[in-house]
Amino acid sequence: MKVEMTVNGESRSADVEPRTLLVHFLRDDLGLTGTNIGCDTSSCGACTVHIDGESVKSCTVLAVQADGADVTTIEGLAGGGELHPMQEAFMECHGLQCGYCTPGMVMAATSLLSENPDVDEAGVREGLEGNLCRCTGYHNIVKAVLSVGGDGS
Amino acid sequence: MNAIGTPMKRREDPKLLTGEGKFVDDIQVAGQLWMGMVRSPFAHAKIESIDASAAEDAPGVHAVYTGAQLQEMELWIAPLPCAWPVTDDMVNPPHFPVAAEEVHHVGEIVAVVLADSRYEAADAAELVVVDYEPLPAVASIEAAVADEATAHSELDSNKAFHWPLIPDPEALDAAFANAVHTVDARFVQQRLIPAPMEPRGVLAIPSPHGGEITLYSATQVPHILKVMIAATSGISEAKLRIIAPAVGGGFGAKLNVNPDELLAVTLANRLGRPVRWTEPRSEAAFSTHQGRGQLQHIELAADADGKLTGVRVHIDADMGAYMMLITPGVPLLGSFLYTGVYDVPAFGFTCEGHFTNLTPTDAYRGAGRPEASYAIERAMDLLALEVGVGPDEIRRRNFLAGGEAFENLDVASTLTFDSGHYGPNLERALELADYEGLRAEQKRRRDAGERIQMGIGLCTYVEICGLAPSRALGGLNYGAGGWEHATVRLLPTGKAEVVSGSTPHGQGHETSWSQIVGDKLGIDPADVTVLHSDTAISPLGLDTYGSRSLSVGGVAIAAACDKVVEKAKLIAAHSLEASPDDIQFEAGVFSVAGSPDQTVAIQEVAFGAFTAHDLPDGIEPNLQEQVSFDPPNFAFPFGTHVAVVDIDEETGEVRLTDYIAVDDCGNQINPMIVDGQVHGGIVQGVAQALWEEAVYDDDGNCQNPSLLDYLVPSAAEVPSIVTDSTITPSTNPLGVKGVGEAGTIGSAAAVINAICDGLSPHGITDMLMPATPQRVWRAINDAKGGAA
Ligand code: FES
Numbered sequence: 012m013k014v015e016m017t018v019n020g021e022s023r024s025a026d027v028e029p030r031t032l033l034v035h036f037l038r039d040d041l042g043l044t045g046t047n048i049g050c051d052t053s054s055c056g057a058c059t060v061h062i063d064g065e066s067v068k069s070c071t072v073l074a075v076q077a078d079g080a081d082v083t084t085i086e087g088l089a090g091g092g093e094l095h096p097m098q099e100a101f102m103e104c105h106g107l108q109c110g111y112c113t114p115g116m117v118m119a120a121t122s123l124l125s126e127n128p129d130v131d132e133a134g135v136r137e138g139l140e141g142n143l144c145r146c147t148g149y150h151n152i153v154k155a156v157l158s159v160g161g162d163g164s
Numbered sequence: 165m166n167a168i169g170t171p172m173k174r175r176e177d178p179k180l181l182t183g184e185g186k187f188v189d190d191i192q193v194a195g196q197l198w199m200g201m202v203r204s205p206f207a208h209a210k211i212e213s214i215d216a217s218a219a220e221d222a223p224g225v226h227a228v229y230t231g232a233q234l235q236e237m238e239l240w241i242a243p244l245p246c247a248w249p250v251t252d253d254m255v256n257p258p259h260f261p262v263a264a265e266e267v268h269h270v271g272e273i274v275a276v277v278l279a280d281s282r283y284e285a286a287d288a289a290e291l292v293v294v295d296y297e298p299l300p301a302v303a304s305i306e307a308a309v310a311d312e313a314t315a316h317s318e319l320d321s322n323k324a325f326h327w328p329l330i331p332d333p334e335a336l337d338a339a340f341a342n343a344v345h346t347v348d349a350r351f352v353q354q355r356l357i358p359a360p361m362e363p364r365g366v367l368a369i370p371s372p373h374g375g376e377i378t379l380y381s382a383t384q385v386p387h388i389l390k391v392m393i394a395a396t397s398g399i400s401e402a403k404l405r406i407i408a409p410a411v412g413g414g415f416g417a418k419l420n421v422n423p424d425e426l427l428a429v430t431l432a433n434r435l436g437r438p439v440r441w442t443e444p445r446s447e448a449a450f451s452t453h454q455g456r457g458q459l460q461h462i463e464l465a466a467d468a469d470g471k472l473t474g475v476r477v478h479i480d481a482d483m484g485a486y487m488m489l490i491t492p493g494v495p496l497l498g499s500f501l502y503t504g505v506y507d508v509p510a511f512g513f514t515c516e517g518h519f520t521n522l523t524p525t526d527a528y529r530g531a532g533r534p535e536a537s538y539a540i541e542r543a544m545d546l547l548a549l550e551v552g553v554g555p556d557e558i559r560r561r562n563f564l565a566g567g568e569a570f571e572n573l574d575v576a577s578t579l580t581f582d583s584g585h586y587g588p589n590l591e592r593a594l595e596l597a598d599y600e601g602l603r604a605e606q607k608r609r610r611d612a613g614e615r616i617q618m619g620i621g622l623c624t625y626v627e628i629c630g631l632a633p634s635r636a637l638g639g640l641n642y643g644a645g646g647w648e649h650a651t652v653r654l655l656p657t658g659k660a661e662v663v664s665g666s667t668p669h670g671q672g673h674e675t676s677w678s679q680i681v682g683d684k685l686g687i688d689p690a691d692v693t694v695l696h697s698d699t700a701i702s703p704l705g706l707d708t709y710g711s712r713s714l715s716v717g718g719v720a721i722a723a724a725c726d727k728v729v730e731k732a733k734l735i736a737a738h739s740l741e742a743s744p745d746d747i748q749f750e751a752g753v754f755s756v757a758g759s760p761d762q763t764v765a766i767q768e769v770a771f772g773a774f775t776a777h778d779l780p781d782g783i784e785p786n787l788q789e790q791v792s793f794d795p796p797n798f799a800f801p802f803g804t805h806v807a808v809v810d811i812d813e814e815t816g817e818v819r820l821t822d823y824i825a826v827d828d829c830g831n832q833i834n835p836m837i838v839d840g841q842v843h844g845g846i847v848q849g850v851a852q853a854l855w856e857e858a859v860y861d862d863d864g865n866c867q868n869p870s871l872l873d874y875l876v877p878s879a880a881e882v883p884s885i886v887t888d889s890t891i892t893p894s895t896n897p898l899g900v901k902g903v904g905e906a907g908t909i910g911s912a913a914a915v916i917n918a919i920c921d922g923l924s925p926h927g928i929t930d931m932l933m934p935a936t937p938q939r940v941w942r943a944i945n946d947a948k949g950g951a952a
């Protein structure tokens with residue numbers, strides 16, 4: 012089946028099997044390997060991207076379901092060789108170690124802040140519940156998100 | 165320049181933050197074949213027959229190989245390796261990548277499909293029909309000890325080894341005979357699934373005409389893997405190149421030689437095509453080893469004041485179905501730590517390893533040491549109850565050296581602790597936690613009979629890291645040494661390259677190593693490039709595990725820098741026309757003593773060493789030095805952790821509300837990274853205490869292999885953590901210890917001590933891990949004499 016969508020501002024299309032997951036379409040067909048896969052039960056959030064501005068686990072969506080959508084992946088978050096303020100905050104606060112959860116975590120965090128710019132610590136912890144990190148113990152991730160506060164996205 | 169000791173931002177981050185970092189599954193090559201694994205649904209069974217015809221005819225399938233066919237193909241010359249045969253008579257049944265006759269755990273591979281895509285490989289694996297004759301399964305460590313059925317049909321017992329460490333049996337017996345107070349406790353270390361967020365994965369790329377073969381693997385140990393794959397496959401070590409690209413966490417899970425790694429290399433080599441596999445998360449409970457899995461029995465003997473006179477420990481350790489790389493050695497790594505930070509005159513430890521029909525166990529963050537600190541720290545709380553003093557006081561009374569500073573102290577478990585200063589560390593943690601205030605609040609809630617009660621738990625741990633003096637490892641029958649290698653070179657333009665045999669997977673080695681080299685050579689850390697994790701670039705190394713990278717690998721780098729400076733000094737003396745004895749080196753500049761105007765920068769020396777136009781006689785061109793550093797001793801970091809929990813007495817729910825950690829890992833290169841390691845380690849230990857367990861049914865099926873059911877905590881379950889440190893330098897040249905596992909080693913005991921402390925008014929003194937609401941509620945209910 013042919014799918015067509017806007018990914019990081021560019022129109023992309025490909026022929027895919029109907030069962031192809033969006034995350035595999037992004038990674039294997041478009042070569043956007045920044046979006047990671049950490050599970051097969053939609054539990055970890057490593058695959059989080061934005062679809063039409065909302066954060067979505069891209070392993071829970073078929074590529075064909077995203078037909079016509081506007082998708083942003085970690086590669087398109089800032090662009091132009093710059094870092095997005097959330098990426099900078101993760102670096103500043105040591106919010107990543109191995110970096111595997113990081114793209115998904117950053118995408119989830121930017122969307123959390125755009126929905127609720129005044130979120131407090133408890134709100135950040137609740138809001139990131141769907142994204143697992145095995146390295147950081149979350150302490151510095153939470154710190155990074157709070158440091159961006161309402162002005163990040 | 166002082167880069168060491170500053171919280172420099174990590175140079176690793178920009179690539180990882182933007183998706184530019186490449187993990188194994190991100191690397192695509194033309195013509196690759198995907199492996200799909202056919203796995204046994206039985207824990208113990210004979211393979212009667214395999215019909216692969218439907219799979220062979222499925223779309224995209226290139227071939228299907230059964231275990232028997234692979235044996236005929238003679239792809240390997242030896243079974244998968246166990247590098248740590250802990251005793252000379254240890255039982256070690258052969259473990260091949262694919263079972264041919266009998267399977268010994270659920271998920272053991274019985275056939276491999278090769279197909280054009282990952283989807284086709286997975287589909288075809290489902291079409292392989294295997295006929296099994298089920299055999300009785302040994303589905304728990306308790307069943308293994310009972311020995312009624314055997315996990316391997318050809319064995320007449322599940323017992324794999326008996327390992328004793330009893331330096332003075334008579335003294336030990338006397339300690340217990342004369343004890344005023346004793347503690348006799350049994351604890352269970354449940355099995356854990358390590359679950360790094362990046363699953364394991366492999367990609368083997370052959371060179372059919374050249375004969376070389378490159379393996380990309382999500383591994384912590386490319387160097388060890390190279391030796392082991394050469395030894396098991398018979399492929400020349402010189403033709404093998406192993407690359408660990410960006411690796412998404414390890415925690416011990418990626419410290420092994422796995423069936424998939426050997427299969428990818430040998431099939432790619434035989435077929436002349438790239439072969440790959442990425443571990444599906446729900447297979448990881450079978451395809452990657454698990455951690456812990458011990459029954460612990462610990463006894464303490466003490467005098468009337470509660471001063472310890474003896475500690476006796478017996479461990480029954482669950483090996484799982486096979487001995488993997490260091491399976492049997494894991495409990496032994498803990499053996500030396502069952503006396504903790506305490507002055508114990510008499511000590512005895514025995515360990516028996518047992519086979520079960522479960523996924524093999526092996527290293528998981530802390531590997532043997534969290535188990536040890538859990539047992540002794542839980543037991544110390546029981547001793548405090550027995551003696552009638554607080555948990556803080558029982559510890560003060562028993563600290564080695566009376567809590568004062570020491571160096572090179574011999575302890576009862578036969579080791580020599582490098583350095584320690586336990587008293588102030590405990591007091592700092594109590595102060596930071598406002599221990600008195602917490603106790604007052606606890607009392608208030610108890611007096612008011614509130615529904616949410618408070619528990620406060622302490623853990624004063626010590627751990628062994630910096631593995632290890634090679635001679636000590638030899639004495640323990642470990643199959644390799646414990647040195648680490650470093651090469652440091654100054655390039656013609658004055659930039660430095662350091663090649664390290666340590667292999668990071670999230671620890672920020674590139675940043676820390678550049679800080680060390682920057683200071684040592686007096687150059688900007690930004691001018692230092694760190695190379696690692698590719699055996700073609702870094703041919704010598706022993707990799708990253710056991711919190712060894714800094715205290716072995718970092719010291720090797722520092723020593724190589726010293727050698728570079730030594731040689732540069734000779735060249736500088738020559739160009740300054742002075743005697744080398746008169747040359748001083750500071751902040752990257754050589755100068756002549758007494759003539760501060762006569763100087764040459766190390767960068768200029770590097771250029772001179774490159775052109776070699778005017779070197780002193782007998783000095784070779786270039787500035788490059790290498791060191792293989794073998795540490796003379798282990799390092800023994802320590803610390804005090806305080807956990808505070810809320811316990812809902814009506815639902816049994818436990819919530820960790822505060823966590824205070826004061827760790828001492830000696831000198832710190834990058835305090836920001838140290839803190840990060842501590843945070844992550846703590847949450848992994850808390851997770852063992854509260855949520856995580858690989859649960860098996862009586863037939864040996866894992867009930868919770870996916871991340872849906874295996875409860876890796878999210879941000880919502882844990883609080884922010886208060887960290888601080890004391891600094892007691894180690895005896896190595898950098899004064900550093902190690903911190904990668906410390907958090908995990910301290911936290912499970914602190915949390916369970918807190919729960920037992922909170923429940924003590926009910927007379928509850930123990931709690932199984934994980935302390936689920938059901939378990940806690942039942943304990944309270946039973947204590948109240950209530951019916952369920
Ligand atoms: S890969 Fe999508 S949630 Fe885990």
Ligand code: FES
Pocket residue numbers: 106107108109110111112113143144145146147361412413670
């Ligand atoms: S940084 Fe490693 S999983 Fe989050």
